[in-house]
Amino acid sequence: MTMADRERTRDGAHASAGDDAADGTPDPTPKPDHRPAGHARNRFQTRGWRIATPLVFGLSGALFLISAASSDGNDLRPGRVTTMASLVRNESRQVEDLQAEARGLRQQVDDLSAAVDDETVQRARNEARGKRAAAGFEPVSGPGVTVTLADAPRDVREESDRDLNRLVVHQQDIQAVVNAMWDAGAQAVTIQGQRIISTTGIKCAGNSVELHGIPYPQPYVIKAVGDPAELEARIGSDPYVNGYRQDAADPTIQVGWSMEQESSIDAPAYGGIQALQYARPAS
Numbered sequence: 001m002t003m004a005d006r007e008r009t010r011d012g013a014h015a016s017a018g019d020d021a022a023d024g025t026p027d028p029t030p031k032p033d034h035r036p037a038g039h040a041r042n043r044f045q046t047r048g049w050r051i052a053t054p055l056v057f058g059l060s061g062a063l064f065l066i067s068a069a070s071s072d073g074n075d076l077r078p079g080r081v082t083t084m085a086s087l088v089r090n091e092s093r094q095v096e097d098l099q100a101e102a103r104g105l106r107q108q109v110d111d112l113s114a115a116v117d118d119e120t121v122q123r124a125r126n127e128a129r130g131k132r133a134a135a136g137f138e139p140v141s142g143p144g145v146t147v148t149l150a151d152a153p154r155d156v157r158e159e160s161d162r163d164l165n166r167l168v169v170h171q172q173d174i175q176a177v178v179n180a181m182w183d184a185g186a187q188a189v190t191i192q193g194q195r196i197i198s199t200t201g202i203k204c205a206g207n208s209v210e211l212h213g214i215p216y217p218q219p220y221v222i223k224a225v226g227d228p229a230e231l232e233a234r235i236g237s238d239p240y241v242n243g244y245r246q247d248a249a250d251p252t253i254q255v256g257w258s259m260e261q262e263s264s265i266d267a268p269a270y271g272g273i274q275a276l277q278y279a280r281p282a283s
Helices: 001-014 035-070 084-114 119-130 155-160 171-183 228-239 239-249
Strands: 140-150 188-191 203-204 206-210 214-217 219-225 256-267
Touching: 140 171, 140 228, 171 188, 171 203, 171 219, 171 228, 171 239, 188 256, 219 256, 228 239, 228 256, 239 256
Parallel strands: none
Antiparallel strands: 140 219, 140 256, 188 219, 203 206, 206 214
16 A cells, blocks of 8 residues: 555545545444533533623723722823823822912901901001001012023924033023012012912922922913113113023024013912911020
């Protein structure tokens, strides 16, 4: 028998296994019956899915509940905050919301204090009320100037070989402009729309500037209510500000600078924390 004959014989045996013989005589070999085992396996799989499906749904629900409790209303997906500016804006909104809540509570305290029928309390309130405008707790409107400071453009920062500190706005740059405005007799000063008072601290917070606990990204818009000509002249004669303006005109630095006179500027009342903290000398 050749190899080809053996292959044909094997194929024929596979094809005829369990079938009647070619001459019609029933095959005496008993047929193996696989259906009962298959049925048992199907019943097992069905039972498994009936158990696994509710378990999966239960675990998913538990994960949703845990995520909701952990987030406390905040977005847990970091992809939503893709830039530092977005992060700063988000933090600023949260601080502003807290400050608005504090203002509401402070108004309740003022209302309760006004209802106190005591001559000493009323005298103290009248005295404090007369100093609110000078302290920055009343809104002010009028002509003035607007100064805008900004970091150097991105392409300049990437290509310039100058000191990086010369290419960005620092807190002392903002402070120099504000001080010049006060020297010129400004009635009110704002930065990024926030009223500046005697206790305001301007400080760097990463690549932003923090005012009253709120970080702000550049550009920094500084407004002053007062005599526009006097304000412009005093700012223009300040030695530190002039050094900044020279950097703004240098093509290898190009920090942002603009100053414009305004016919009307609205400076809102200071709405931040009013509590004062100070140090006592050690006894």
